Amino acid sequence: MYSEKVMDHFTSPRNVGEIENADGIGEVGNAKCGDIMKIYLKIENDIIKDVKFKTFGCGAAVATSSIATEMIKGKTIEEALKLTNKAVVEALDGLPPQKIHCSVLAEEAVKAAIEDYKKKHNKQ
């Protein structure tokens, strides 16, 4: 059902955890639907220095959060905002059709965290 890449990110998720005094936090999804993703960002000079996540959800939800954090780490916030769910799916060598929404959540979580950063730092 899942690609090896998905299983790899599910079994050894990268960047799990929280960042104390994070510069931006994004939380999307809801418990009722069975998926919540929370992404924490540490940003210096508009560059994502560190990123952590916490996820409540299925295997695909964990894997998409994990790979999304890898894909934006070290990038500028402008670059990170260009992350699409399609890119997340491709990086994982595909997802089953009913799990595509997990990749959408990952994209949304990254955007929400950056929005939060911009709001807190009057960058809008």
Added chain:
Amino acid sequence: MNKRIYLDHSATTKVKPEVLEEMLPVYTEYYGNPSSIYSFGREAKKLVDQARMRVAKALGALPEEIFFTAGGSESDNWVLKGVSYANKNRGNHIITTSIEHHAVLHTCEQLEKEGFEVTYLPVDNYGMIRIEDLKAAITDKTILISIMYANNEIGTIQPIEEIGKIAKERNIYFHTDAVQAIGNVKIDVKAQNIDMLSLSAHKFYGPKGVGALYIRKGTKIANLITGGGQERGRRAGTENVPGIVGLGKAIELATENIDSYNEKLLKLRTKLINGVMEKIPYTRLNGHPEKRLPGNANFCFEYIEGESLLLNLDMKGIAASSGSACTSGSLDPSHVLLAIGLPHEIAHGSLRLTLGDENTEEDVDYVLEVLPEIVQRLRDMSPLYEKVKGGK
């Protein structure tokens, strides 16, 4: 992975060697068509008749009241459609429950589109129907009551005898989907006033793709599968003779050994449930504490999601199932867990472990060693759990 533990016996079971042994020569030696008049056919016919006797004996029915089908879903379809169509002149109302298998629920939905009316009885927090609700739902248009014997997810066993009594008093047909009950619960269709009963061989160590429907003599029911004159003109299609032979042997073994099987499973289940409840906080047991299938344990672990749990267990060699949305193939978690009043977010974190023949105390010990770690790891990753730890 070296260790593999199968804990999903409500999904399906392994064919017992004694069952397979009786089935094999049917493929290669007694392969005749039971409808043929020559010796090959007569041999096959004899095997089908013997299997019918065994099923009848296991249920306390007459052999002529047993009809072989392709499994539980066909049997359920046959009852619901067959009774509805044949008794239209008497009424158009069916009573069932909100926790039935989809073979019943989806068939009822189809019948509703055709103009039949269906009452879905609610259940209490343990998954039991209330007899008062059943009595209140009966109208003079009610033609069928279809209530499962034991639930496939949470294992709760319904008050079948009481339901049978009420149905008889009110002169309404009573069907029970006993797919999960055979071999776990003692059944006597006459004493329990059951008019129709569905069963499926692969749930009690028989082969897949074969089941049966008991239909009490005199029941008005239309055919579902039309065609040739097999099964005394009631169910067309060349008999699945090897499967039927396997079903016959499997039900014989399942009912002969019911007491020792129950005792064994109950011991393991008690250890499993007590161990899980002790070792893992924020856990609830779903289903009735006592009136449940002997091998069934169903839990909800708060703040985590079922599919992640199953994948982790699988990596440790443990086969289990869950009622989370991600495993149900829809956006909602299991209809059974919602029906017993669990909120969505809790129902997503369900785990069903169903014990069987080959499980041992060591298997339970292994689960009790591995499961708490997995749950904790997933909780540590869950944004919902942070809030709990934070004292919120």
